[in-house]
Amino acid sequence: MLITHICVALAGIGFSTAAAIHPSRRLLRASYGLVVGTIATGTYLVVALHTGLLHACLTGLLYLGVTLGAAAIAEYRLRHSQSPAA
Numbered sequence: 001m002l003i004t005h006i007c008v009a010l011a012g013i014g015f016s017t018a019a020a021i022h023p024s025r026r027l028l029r030a031s032y033g034l035v036v037g038t039i040a041t042g043t044y045l046v047v048a049l050h051t052g053l054l055h056a057c058l059t060g061l062l063y064l065g066v067t068l069g070a071a072a073i074a075e076y077r078l079r080h081s082q083s084p085a086a
Contacts, residue, residue, distance in 0.1 A: 001041065001044065001045060002045065004041055005041040005042060005045055008034055008037045009034075009038045009042075009063060012031060012034030012035050012037070012038050012063075013063075013066060013067055015031040015034055016031040016035075016066075016067040016068075016070035016071050016074070017070050019031050019071060019074035020070040020071070020073040020074045020077070023074040023075075023078035024078070027074065028071060028074055028078070031067065031070075031071050032071065035064070035067050035068070038060075038063065042056060042060055
């Protein structure tokens with residue numbers, strides 16, 4: 001399960017970065033889905049393995065900051081690329 005968690009997290013970072021570079025709704029949906037998957041698998045690992053919650057939460061917050069920051073950039077770029085020219 002740890003390998004799955006790591007792969008989902010890395011894919012989430014990859015998709016959010018790709019969405020920031022080439023904004024599209026499809027990439028953003030995939031990015032958000034992978035963020036949810038990462039949180040779900042991380043929660044399962046913390047509960048199942050009885051690992052330290054503080055370390056897991058700090059790492060999770062850093063991950064969320066990076067992925068959601070890139071997604072926010074993508075949302076901004078996508079919104080402004082679709083607005084009519086003034």
